[in-house]
Amino acid sequence: MAVAPGVVIFIGEQNLSGYVIKIDHGDGWSTVYMHLNNDDPGTDNGDAGELGAFSPGLYEGATVEAGQLIGWVGDSGNAENTTPHTHFELKHDEEKENPFPYLEQAWIRSGRAASGSTMLLAI
Numbered sequence: 358m359a360v361a362p363g364v365v366i367f368i369g370e371q372n373l374s375g376y377v378i379k380i381d382h383g384d385g386w387s388t389v390y391m392h393l394n395n396d397d398p399g400t401d402n403g404d405a406g407e408l409g410a411f412s413p414g415l416y417e418g419a420t421v422e423a424g425q426l427i428g429w430v431g432d433s434g435n436a437e438n439t440t441p442h443t444h445f446e447l448k449h450d451e452e453k454e455n456p457f458p459y460l461e462q463a464w465i466r467s468g469r470a471a472s473g474s475t476m477l478l479a480i
Contacts, residue, residue, distance in 0.1 A: 359421040360388055360447075360463070368417055369407075374444070375433025376410035380421060387451075391444040394431030403437065 363382035371377050376393035393410040395403050410433065412426045421427060432441045447456040 359423060359425045359427050360460070361386070361423050363387075363421060365415060365417055365419045365421060365427075368411060368415060371434065373435045375436060376407065376428070376431065378411065378415070378427055380427075385450040387448045389444075389446040389448065390428060391446075392431055392433050392436040392442060394429040394441070395433035396431065401432070403433075
């Protein structure tokens, strides 16, 4: 799911990253979601293509909302022999930022955790 509202500025496949979505959130902030799904349901066959990776109707230039489904966890690219996961990056002015403090604050604001509690993330 998209972590914040924004505009899709890249959606496609890259050699090492596999299926990728990049979203521009404005003010220099962007997020990148890599190694999205490439498998048909119940398999590890690598045959699903973009239909298995991206939410239907998503395209470069599309506006997304926070929490909107954008794609599915997978093992595409150089992650093919790993446990399915999403490589998530938060960037400001193209410099990588540690996303944990931002995700933790969002978790606390959502009311799912008391302030100061420990949060376990599997991103």
